[in-house]
Amino acid sequence: MTGYDECASLIEKKKIPFIERLRHAVEIKSVSNDPAARKEVCRMIDWTQKELEKLGTKCEQIKNGKQKLQNGEEIDLPPVLFGTLGNDKSKKTLLVYGHLDVQPADKSDGWNTDPFKLIEIDGKLYGRGSTDDKGPVMAWINAIEVMQELKMDIPINIKFVLEGMEESGSEGLDEILMKHKDSFLSDVDFTCISDNYWLGKTKPCITYGLRGICYYCVEVKVCKQDLHSGVFGGTVHDGMSDLCWILSQLTEVDGTIKINGLKEMVAPVTDEERALYEKIDFDINEYKNDIKVEKLTTEDKVKVLMNRWRFPSLSVHGVEGAFSGPGAKTVIPCKVKGKFSIRIVEGMEPEAVDKCVTDHLNNLWSQRKSPNHFSVHPLQGSLAWVADYNHPHYQAGAAAIRKVYGVEPDYTREGCSIPVTLTFQELTQKNVMLLPIGACDDMAHSQNEKINVSNYIEGTKVLAAYLMELGKL
Amino acid sequence: MTGYDECASLIEKKKIPFIERLRHAVEIKSVSNDPAARKEVCRMIDWTQKELEKLGTKCEQIKNGKQKLQNGEEIDLPPVLFGTLGNDKSKKTLLVYGHLDVQPADKSDGWNTDPFKLIEIDGKLYGRGSTDDKGPVMAWINAIEVMQELKMDIPINIKFVLEGMEESGSEGLDEILMKHKDSFLSDVDFTCISDNYWLGKTKPCITYGLRGICYYCVEVKVCKQDLHSGVFGGTVHDGMSDLCWILSQLTEVDGTIKINGLKEMVAPVTDEERALYEKIDFDINEYKNDIKVEKLTTEDKVKVLMNRWRFPSLSVHGVEGAFSGPGAKTVIPCKVKGKFSIRIVEGMEPEAVDKCVTDHLNNLWSQRKSPNHFSVHPLQGSLAWVADYNHPHYQAGAAAIRKVYGVEPDYTREGCSIPVTLTFQELTQKNVMLLPIGACDDMAHSQNEKINVSNYIEGTKVLAAYLMELGKL
Numbered sequence: 010m011t012g013y014d015e016c017a018s019l020i021e022k023k024k025i026p027f028i029e030r031l032r033h034a035v036e037i038k039s040v041s042n043d044p045a046a047r048k049e050v051c052r053m054i055d056w057t058q059k060e061l062e063k064l065g066t067k068c069e070q071i072k073n074g075k076q077k078l079q080n081g082e083e084i085d086l087p088p089v090l091f092g093t094l095g096n097d098k099s100k101k102t103l104l105v106y107g108h109l110d111v112q113p114a115d116k117s118d119g120w121n122t123d124p125f126k127l128i129e130i131d132g133k134l135y136g137r138g139s140t141d142d143k144g145p146v147m148a149w150i151n152a153i154e155v156m157q158e159l160k161m162d163i164p165i166n167i168k169f170v171l172e173g174m175e176e177s178g179s180e181g182l183d184e185i186l187m188k189h190k191d192s193f194l195s196d197v198d199f200t201c202i203s204d205n206y207w208l209g210k211t212k213p214c215i216t217y218g219l220r221g222i223c224y225y226c227v228e229v230k231v232c233k234q235d236l237h238s239g240v241f242g243g244t245v246h247d248g249m250s251d252l253c254w255i256l257s258q259l260t261e262v263d264g265t266i267k268i269n270g271l272k273e274m275v276a277p278v279t280d281e282e283r284a285l286y287e288k289i290d291f292d293i294n295e296y297k298n299d300i301k302v303e304k305l306t307t308e309d310k311v312k313v314l315m316n317r318w319r320f321p322s323l324s325v326h327g328v329e330g331a332f333s334g335p336g337a338k339t340v341i342p343c344k345v346k347g348k349f350s351i352r353i354v355e356g357m358e359p360e361a362v363d364k365c366v367t368d369h370l371n372n373l374w375s376q377r378k379s380p381n382h383f384s385v386h387p388l389q390g391s392l393a394w395v396a397d398y399n400h401p402h403y404q405a406g407a408a409a410i411r412k413v414y415g416v417e418p419d420y421t422r423e424g425c426s427i428p429v430t431l432t433f434q435e436l437t438q439k440n441v442m443l444l445p446i447g448a449c450d451d452m453a454h455s456q457n458e459k460i461n462v463s464n465y466i467e468g469t470k471v472l473a474a475y476l477m478e479l480g481k482l
Numbered sequence: 483m484t485g486y487d488e489c490a491s492l493i494e495k496k497k498i499p500f501i502e503r504l505r506h507a508v509e510i511k512s513v514s515n516d517p518a519a520r521k522e523v524c525r526m527i528d529w530t531q532k533e534l535e536k537l538g539t540k541c542e543q544i545k546n547g548k549q550k551l552q553n554g555e556e557i558d559l560p561p562v563l564f565g566t567l568g569n570d571k572s573k574k575t576l577l578v579y580g581h582l583d584v585q586p587a588d589k590s591d592g593w594n595t596d597p598f599k600l601i602e603i604d605g606k607l608y609g610r611g612s613t614d615d616k617g618p619v620m621a622w623i624n625a626i627e628v629m630q631e632l633k634m635d636i637p638i639n640i641k642f643v644l645e646g647m648e649e650s651g652s653e654g655l656d657e658i659l660m661k662h663k664d665s666f667l668s669d670v671d672f673t674c675i676s677d678n679y680w681l682g683k684t685k686p687c688i689t690y691g692l693r694g695i696c697y698y699c700v701e702v703k704v705c706k707q708d709l710h711s712g713v714f715g716g717t718v719h720d721g722m723s724d725l726c727w728i729l730s731q732l733t734e735v736d737g738t739i740k741i742n743g744l745k746e747m748v749a750p751v752t753d754e755e756r757a758l759y760e761k762i763d764f765d766i767n768e769y770k771n772d773i774k775v776e777k778l779t780t781e782d783k784v785k786v787l788m789n790r791w792r793f794p795s796l797s798v799h800g801v802e803g804a805f806s807g808p809g810a811k812t813v814i815p816c817k818v819k820g821k822f823s824i825r826i827v828e829g830m831e832p833e834a835v836d837k838c839v840t841d842h843l844n845n846l847w848s849q850r851k852s853p854n855h856f857s858v859h860p861l862q863g864s865l866a867w868v869a870d871y872n873h874p875h876y877q878a879g880a881a882a883i884r885k886v887y888g889v890e891p892d893y894t895r896e897g898c899s900i901p902v903t904l905t906f907q908e909l910t911q912k913n914v915m916l917l918p919i920g921a922c923d924d925m926a927h928s929q930n931e932k933i934n935v936s937n938y939i940e941g942t943k944v945l946a947a948y949l950m951e952l953g954k955l
Binding site for chain 1: 650705775
């Protein structure tokens with residue numbers, strides 16, 4: 010009987026066509042936060058549907074709602090792609106989630122190569138979406154294709170949910186999934202998501218927790234239109250100064266959040282939890298060296314990991330409406346919008362966080378005594394997620410990793426948010442697992458995003474092995 | 483003998499071709515701060531040269547140096563256009579300065595019309611450069627064209643200096659002018675510059691003072707590339723928080739500058755000066771209503787005018803390197819650059835201001851105790867300028883205004899910087915006058931820049947009348 014070894018061997022042989030598949034995916038500029046690129050997101054979904062249909066997957070594009078743009082215009086959200094491969098009542102059903110959209114990228118941001126071409130350099134495949142999340146989605150297609158070519162039985166029914174708005178808050182997805190709770194989702198036994206990364210560069214892991222996120226826009230409005238700083242400077246109240254002051258009052262220098270009421274919400278760390286963190290293979294110096302940072306907010310391994318996964322953090326992302334180009338423009342911006350977000354953890358409800366943040370900001374503003382106009386806009390909020398990593402589903406994932414890599418995976422969390430994880434857990438009431446394929450230095454969301462050829466190919470093997478293991482449950 | 487009245491009458495008759503001339507100028511996208519638009523700046527210079535040559539002006543394009551871009555690349559600066567019309571040793575010589583480049587503009591910034599089309603609505607000509615400074619340059623060409631058509635004697639030799647980098651610090655211009663101090667500039671008797679605006683919307687003025695400017699870039703560097711705030715948030719020191727804190731420590735809420743040593747530099751206001759300000763026709767409520775600001779930093783007429791012209795002001799313009807688009811991007815920017823500038827007045831030397839600012843910022847940074855990397859970069863500096871408005875040259879300007887508008891002009895200053903004003907005064911050692919044509923609500927540097935048709939046409943008459951008056955000196 011054909012088994013894992015034949016499968017792994019064929020995956021190795023098909024390395025080139027598998028890279029070509031990813032190349033095709035990366036070349037589609039499916040940037041979800043750019044309304045002008047919406048057609049490319051849809052084209053990416055169409056193309057993926059065709060790839061899935063070649064495997065025999067029955068696909069359906071579920072129409073999504075409208076997106077209201079800042080200028081008031083409304084455009085269609087991209088559809089969500091549902092796929093069903095296998096409908097054997099004697100088998101259990103796995104739900105696979107992935108996303109086909111990407112973060113914005115432009116060579117001028119500091120990329121060494123064209124972000125929308127897949128370029129192989131030293132065993133690394135550079136390109137926007139290579140690791141987040143086109144690579145992992147292609148690995149699923151690769152794994153199934155190989156098992157089918159070898160005429161192996163896939164011991165589980167597979168359902169796919171692939172979306173095109175993940176990098177923009179998965180707009181519309183929850184509503185669609187809720188509507189399909191008692192139909193498409195009703196027979197799901199496990200959910201597997203490959204949309205995160207190993208903790209390090211060499212050791213695989215399985216992920217059982219995620220932080221949530223609350224994202225805010227703080228607006229300061231000075232006047233009706235931008236003013237020349239020479240002509241008007243000195244007579245109007247500077248909006249950027251107001252905004253900078255507000256944004257500077259959110260954290261201490263070391264990142265400690267100064268917003269009243271948030272700390273009290275955080276679930277206390279148990280001794281058992283702390284012991285788990287102490288076992289994790291994580292090198293602070295390597296972490297620092299990778300991002301070229303000399304000093305972290307803490308230099309203790311457990312604290313660094315907990316700051317990434319277990320405690321809230323606040324980041325100021327930027328300012329919309331002010332001068333943002335190179336050189337020297339002498340403008341007083343009429344309206345500036347500061348953007349920041351808080352990564353939230355278990356115990357923190359987005360609504361309660363929104364209230365604390367809004368109260369804090371309004372209180373700050375009343376202290377500021379500026380006659381400019383101020384408003385706070387929560388843009389999105391999603392809960393943190395934690396699963397039981399002792400569940401048999403996690404053990405199937407761990408067995409697959411042992412088969413491919415010969416090591417026991419670390420059990421990790423992620424500091425970022427994949428809101429759909431929680432949705433799947435709530436709607437299916439079944440175990441959800443994150444099975445990362447890429448490495449920690451893949452630089453998702455950043456310049457020079459990449460996936461290692463080895464991670465892409467071994468990851469394809471892990472997914473095949475995992476499908477085989479699921480047959481044993 | 484043909485006189486002012488015939489001239490004014492022909493100017494009225496030629497309104498349509500004069501507007502067409504300005505339309506052609508506005509359609510050339512001569513944005514000087516965009517290296518990609520450099521060719522358009524040169525095209526604007528070429529086109530203006532041809533217009534001047536039609537009047538019999540002898541033109542020469544003076545080669546400028548190289549501009550070093552932020553990416554290290556070097557590109558040619560646009561040439562400076564010198565023109566000579568008349569070379570009669572018995573006549574005095576007037577130098578006319580103007581600039582042919584414009585500020586950036588994009589419809590998406592909030593323009594109601596395409597910024598690079600001249601659109602007439604309700605007697606207003608909208609378009610980038612309509613008032614700053616293409617309209618005034620075209621008015622000079624119009625005035626001379628009309629006097630020539632009427633075969634009138636132009637009682638003064640005219641020299642032109644027209645540049646293409648004014649909106650980007652007039653890079654290279656000073657060097658070129660210095661080189662021509664003893665040749666092209668040696669016989670100049672007066673300099674006239676039309677590159678500013680009336681104080682109000684109805685009463686003309688002549689301008690005898692300008693603030694200078696010191697522009698700064700403050701850089702905070704966190705790490706080698708942008709990071710995902712979910713993956714890294716909580717472990718690195720937030721660079722935007724550092725930058726916002728620094729930028730919030732420059733002024734009080736009411737705009738008072740907190741940088742030690744600057745206040746002491748400002749030349750004291752004399753009683754005579756204060757009396758001059760009290761006479762000026764200026765309506766605070768109209769000013770507030772025009773820009774839709776409810777409360778100014780002061781509500782006293784003299785103080786408002788002095789805050790605009792006579793005292794330094796600080797404006798924070800924006801941040802380069804952070805997220806600046808619409809929507810929600812979860813990035814920790816690796817390197818952010820805050821941009822701010824100080825408008826400086828008589829008594830303040832840019833080098834001394836740079837030292838105070840740099841000391842203040844470095845002192846703030848040492849208090850901040852952040853391990854991120856910090857640096858201050860002064861980007862440009864230019865002195866303030868003040869002239870003697872009792873000079874006969876100013877009286878010629880005033881006489882021209884009386885002829886066209888029937889009123890005595892106000893003697894005003896401007897809060898903005900036109901560094902070349904000072905250069906001309908220093909190199910020619912002769913009187914320099916600013917003779918504004920546009921109105922206060924023309925919104926130079928802003929969305930929906932315009933010049934009133936009436937200002938453009940009456941301004942052409944003022945320039946013609948001024949040329950006639952100069953013959954009497």
